[in-house]
Amino acid sequence: xxxxxxxxxxxxxxxxxxxxxxxxxxxxxxxxxxxxxxxxxxxxxxxxxxxxxxxxxxxxxxxxxxxxxxxxxxxx
Amino acid sequence: xxxxxxxxxxxxxxxxxxxxxxxxxxxxxxxxxxxxxxxxxxxxxxxxxxxxxxxxxxxxxxxxxxxxxxxxxxxxxxxxxxxxxxxxxxxxxxxxxxxxxxxxxxxxxxxxxxxxxxxxxxxxxxxxxxxxxxxxxxxxxxxxxxxxxxxxxxxxxxxxxxxxxxxxxxxxxxxxxxxxxxxxxxxxxxxxxxxxxxxxxxxxxxxxxxxxxxxxxxxxxxxxxxxxxxxxxxxxxxxxxxxxxxxxxxxxxxxxxxxxxxxxxxxxxxxxxxxxxxxxxxxxxxxxxxxxxxxxxxxxxxxx
Numbered sequence: 392x393x394x395x396x397x398x399x400x401x402x403x404x405x406x407x408x409x410x411x412x413x414x415x416x417x418x419x420x421x422x423x424x425x426x427x428x429x430x431x432x433x434x435x436x437x438x439x440x441x442x443x444x445x446x447x448x449x450x451x452x453x454x455x456x457x458x459x460x461x462x463x464x465x466x467x
Numbered sequence: 468x469x470x471x472x473x474x475x476x477x478x479x480x481x482x483x484x485x486x487x488x489x490x491x492x493x494x495x496x497x498x499x500x501x502x503x504x505x506x507x508x509x510x511x512x513x514x515x516x517x518x519x520x521x522x523x524x525x526x527x528x529x530x531x532x533x534x535x536x537x538x539x540x541x542x543x544x545x546x547x548x549x550x551x552x553x554x555x556x557x558x559x560x561x562x563x564x565x566x567x568x569x570x571x572x573x574x575x576x577x578x579x580x581x582x583x584x585x586x587x588x589x590x591x592x593x594x595x596x597x598x599x600x601x602x603x604x605x606x607x608x609x610x611x612x613x614x615x616x617x618x619x620x621x622x623x624x625x626x627x628x629x630x631x632x633x634x635x636x637x638x639x640x641x642x643x644x645x646x647x648x649x650x651x652x653x654x655x656x657x658x659x660x661x662x663x664x665x666x667x668x669x670x671x672x673x674x675x676x677x678x679x680x681x682x683x684x685x686x687x688x689x690x691x692x693x694x695x696x697x698x699x700x701x702x703x704x705x706x707x708x709x710x711x712x713x714x715x716x717x718x719x720x721x722x723x724x725x726x727x728x729x730x731x732x733x734x735x736x737x738x739x740x741x742x743x744x745x746x747x748x749x750x751x752x753x754x755x756x757x758x759x760x761x762x763x764x765x766x767x768x769x770x771x
Contacts, residue, residue, distance in 0.1 A: 444750075445761065452700070452701055455701055455704050456697070458704065
């Protein structure tokens with residue numbers, strides 16, 4: 392395998408890892424805040440869960456864009 | 468090396484059986500060499516090939532007891548339309564949805580039982596928690612579309628968990644089609660509510676300073692397309708990733724070739740991931756439908 396190709400695979404791996412770190416940190420903070428909110432006000436748990444899932448999906452979307460770039464690097 | 472061993476073994480057997488068997492032994496040895504040569508054609512176990520065979524679309528269908536069935540290519544005028552595994556899976560999903568809905572609505576009563584109960588729960592959930600909550604009082608108009616999307620994605624996701632089946636939503640073409648429908652639905656609902664000009668005027672908040680327009684308008688136009696793109700990639704990536712993990716865990720047994728790997732690692736972990744996949748199947752159908760209804764609500768009721 393030539394150097395450029397292997398560098399692209401290397402970059403894809405590193406990039407996927409970094410994207411996952413970012414997404415996991417975001418969703419982790421979000422889940423922590425949602426748990427806090429649910430613990431303080433259990434009757435609002437349904438609304439909090441809905442808002443959490445929307446925000447989690449949007450964070451995940453941003454992470455997936457990064458992963459698509461990584462896939463393009465790996466299979467170019 | 469294996470071929471030599473096999474041939475040597477066959478020759479030994481022939482020698483033990485005496486001279487008349489030499490010819491048979493030679494035959495067996497030739498057969499063994501042939502078999503090994505054929506085996507060498509496939510080479511050692513390639514985990515990547517195994518995983519991608521499971522994930523990717525192909526023009527063959529694996530059936531129990533029958534084996535692999537090659538699917539035909541339709542020629543309509545100048546276009547060749549190959550029938551693929553995922554297309555067949557979508558047909559199965561259509562048939563299943565029709566069957567389930569027929570079973571559910573066959574005996575209607577005010578006190579629902581069995582299948583009717585399940586479907587009524589899903590319909591009421593989509594109407595109350597998705598359409599009415601996110602779109603508002605006009606939400607009921609979008610319930611048929613949202614319900615079709617929800618049930619189709621859910622059945623596609625769940626069908627992929629059965630043996631011999633494939634996940635049609637793990638194909639980016641299928642999810643792109645679903646996201647394209649969502650895009651059309653979002654835009655058309657905005658245009659119906661505000662008119663074509665009013666819809667595009669709603670892209671930017673009203674009362675924005677005029678010098679911000681050159682920045683905001685391209686960003687908002689880009690935003691129109693990134694929403695369905697995110698829907699498409701999210702569903703595709705979530706459905707594919709789970710199957711890659713399961714296939715990797717199963718492939719680990721064949722790579723390491725130890726029985727305890729299967730007992731300790733593969734079976735418990737693959738079962739666990741399968742359970743997670745069951746959850747993800749419902750969650751992704753819910754998220755796709757909920758985000759679609761949210762985007763429809765955002766275009767119908769823009770922030771001023």
